[in-house]
């Protein structure tokens with residue numbers, strides 16, 4: 432088992448939770464420590480994709496750790512250097528915009544801020560309907576930032592959702608492994 436400590440933060444893009452949980456299971460088989468973190472939306476919204484409590488139970492079973500979902504639980508990531516890499520998958524348009532603007536008002540955005548303060552890697556797996564609209568500029572702001580890496584992403588349904596972008600969640604493990612070595616998995620655009 433690999434010893435690098437991975438933080439796995441989920442935001443409220445509920446349609447991607449199944450492929451994201453499959454990637455989580457692969458990481459949990461490979462790394463000793465996969466610490467789940469939930470945004471306020473990811474931890475509380477019951478949607479047509481499933482109930483929040485059921486997702487939380489599945490996530491805790493996969494990672495064999497209780498979820499962190501408060502500011503006080505994630506804040507020590509900074510001073511105590513708790514994580515070697517932080518993955519945000521799925522990363523919503525809302526969270527992309529906050530990261531681009533330097534806002535840290537929830538468990539996922541504060542975890543990112545805490546990790547980046549230590550100049551340690553953060554990997555983003557985008558999933559948002561406005562990736563080629565309002566949040567194109569967020570992605571453009573974040574792409575060249577030091578310590579930020581992207582799971583390869585592209586348009587998921589150009590005809591029906593012409594501005595939607597989604598990461599290929601099956602490529603999370605290889606993107607995490609590369610980012611731990613300071614490399615961006617290529618090609619970034621799938």
Ligand SMILES: Cc1cc2nc3c(=O)[nH]c(=O)nc-3n(C[C@H](O)[C@H](O)[C@H](O)COP(=O)(O)O)c2cc1C
Pocket residue numbers: 441442443444445446470471472473476478479480522523524525526537558559560
């Ligand atoms: C059923 C459902 C599906 C959603 N899917 C997405 C999505 O795929 N991408 C996205 O950016 N936001 C999506 N949202 C909206 C986010 O959940 C919302 O913007 C929320 O404030 C995000 O908060 P967070 O970034 O802190 O998780 C969805 C909301 C609901 C209720």
